[in-house]
Amino acid sequence: MHAYRVVLRAEIMKLWGLNCDSDLALVQGFPHAFNLSAFKPDILRFPGGTWSNFYDWRSGWARPGYLEFADAPYSKGKSFKLEDFARMFPPPMRVLWTLNIVTDSLISQLDMLHHAVSLGYVIEFIELGNEVNPGNGGPSGRAWPTSKAYMAEMNVWIAALKREFPKAKVAVQGSWEDGWNARLSGKFDAVTLHVYSENHGNDGDIEFAVRDFNMRMKEYISTIPSKKPVWVTEYGSSSWVNGAWGQQQGTHAQAEIQKRLRIEMQNNKRVEIAILHTMCGIHADSYGLYNGFYGNPPDALTQFGAMMAQ
Numbered sequence: 001m002h003a004y005r006v007v008l009r010a011e012i013m014k015l016w017g018l019n020c021d022s023d024l025a026l027v028q029g030f031p032h033a034f035n036l037s038a039f040k041p042d043i044l045r046f047p048g049g050t051w052s053n054f055y056d057w058r059s060g061w062a063r064p065g066y067l068e069f070a071d072a073p074y075s076k077g078k079s080f081k082l083e084d085f086a087r088m089f090p091p092p093m094r095v096l097w098t099l100n101i102v103t104d105s106l107i108s109q110l111d112m113l114h115h116a117v118s119l120g121y122v123i124e125f126i127e128l129g130n131e132v133n134p135g136n137g138g139p140s141g142r143a144w145p146t147s148k149a150y151m152a153e154m155n156v157w158i159a160a161l162k163r164e165f166p167k168a169k170v171a172v173q174g175s176w177e178d179g180w181n182a183r184l185s186g187k188f189d190a191v192t193l194h195v196y197s198e199n200h201g202n203d204g205d206i207e208f209a210v211r212d213f214n215m216r217m218k219e220y221i222s223t224i225p226s227k228k229p230v231w232v233t234e235y236g237s238s239s240w241v242n243g244a245w246g247q248q249q250g251t252h253a254q255a256e257i258q259k260r261l262r263i264e265m266q267n268n269k270r271v272e273i274a275i276l277h278t279m280c281g282i283h284a285d286s287y288g289l290y291n292g293f294y295g296n297p298p299d300a301l302t303q304f305g306a307m308m309a310q
Helices: 002-010 022-028 049-053 082-088 106-118 134-140 147-164 206-221 252-266 300-309
Strands: 015-019 043-046 094-099 125-128 169-173 190-197 230-237 271-276
Touching: 015 094, 015 252, 043 271, 049 094, 082 106, 094 106, 094 230, 106 147, 125 147, 125 230, 147 169, 190 206, 206 230, 206 252, 230 252, 252 271
Parallel strands: 015 043, 015 271, 043 094, 094 125, 125 169, 169 190, 190 230, 230 271
Antiparallel strands: none
């Protein structure tokens, strides 16, 4: 633990933060999971993950007809608007805004960002969509067949965003798929990646998880133009073993892996932003921390946060 603390503080601090999956938190009724003060995040990603591609910022919920759970009876009346976010995480909290490029319009998303400004936020970091590459197109609602097709649309968004928010950095989506990153072309500031270590049956093996993560990071980043910084807007470690969730989730080993992965990105010169996914939210059973600690002492989440913040 002490060695990790020294490494973290010896580096120039990059932005480290957490993903905000407001969807499941509201459905399952644990908004207290958003008490993130123990983690001391530099930045929060909002609305967060796949939810971003369906989020209607005016209603505070998913657009009808896209997500089964969002249309379910238990979701009736649910809402999480920017005002709710601002009450939980008031400015000057820094935010990575993941725009809805799938089920909303450019004009509407610009209005959302201006509304955020009216609530006191500074628009610094913008991410264009969540997992809209072919390999993730099903869950994300839409897949652009190639990065060239994606950029043909996103360059229009980038130009408009730069006019409205000239100081903001705008990132486009990267991918592990062959040829995607090499064909990203335009006036974007960064490339996003989602990187998860897999245990391949080595559940709870901290060193294996770290090696696997580093292998993936090296492979993915090598395909991104060298002058572009990388935003790892989702990272984590799964606990999937032989077709079932393993014993790693919610254990000290799981927490230790997340800590180690943070250090690995802290020491990676290409990484500018790193977002832990999911502290709570849709995939908490697989990657996660909130549901992983479920049934443990009530202060387990706070204990984990304190550990990550050291």
